[in-house]
Amino acid sequence: MRFDYQANSLEETKLLAAALAARLEAGTVVALDGDLGAGKTTFSQAIAAAMGVPGVVNSPTFTIIKEYEGRSLPLYHMDVYRLSLLEADELGLDDYFYGDGVTLVEWASLIEPMLPEERIAIYIETDGPAERTFRLTAYGRKYADWCAGLKENGL
């Protein structure tokens, strides 16, 4: 199941983030990809805000993994750009993926073999200075239902 969302502004990116955030639960994995500057961190920050994470959510490029407390769920924000598969393996990512919180992974396709089978993948395409296409692909029944729901809501 796939769903493409066109954002013509940062505000429209935040609308998609809020719609997704409303569905998040423990064990949700959102796999983010897209070129440098596409908006993976910006989208993650919008999800964090919608989850009620207080304060600043920075790019985890150098820290690899940052943990936050949302209103009702923890948030694990990762950027695996600088990780080798071996290093990723040593981090024990499954503890996050199958843990009590929501995991957002920037550059997720770099560790594709380690991602859980059930996840939602989002590829962000840059169409212009403020224009982005979010290409959602659902892996698993639950996320297919999410995509169908987002489609029906006209998002």
Ligand SMILES: Nc1ncnc2c1ncn2[C@@H]1O[C@H](COP(=O)(O)OP(=O)(O)OP(=O)(O)O)[C@@H](O)[C@H]1O
């Ligand atoms: N509609 C939009 N949605 C998301 N970001 C947007 C949008 N319009 C403009 N931007 C800008 O695009 C930039 C995206 O940068 P961001 O750091 O989020 O990208 P990234 O994909 O995380 O990059 P990196 O690969 O370096 O981690 C920000 O400066 C953001 O303000």
Ligand SMILES: [Mg+2]
């Ligand atoms: Mg980033």
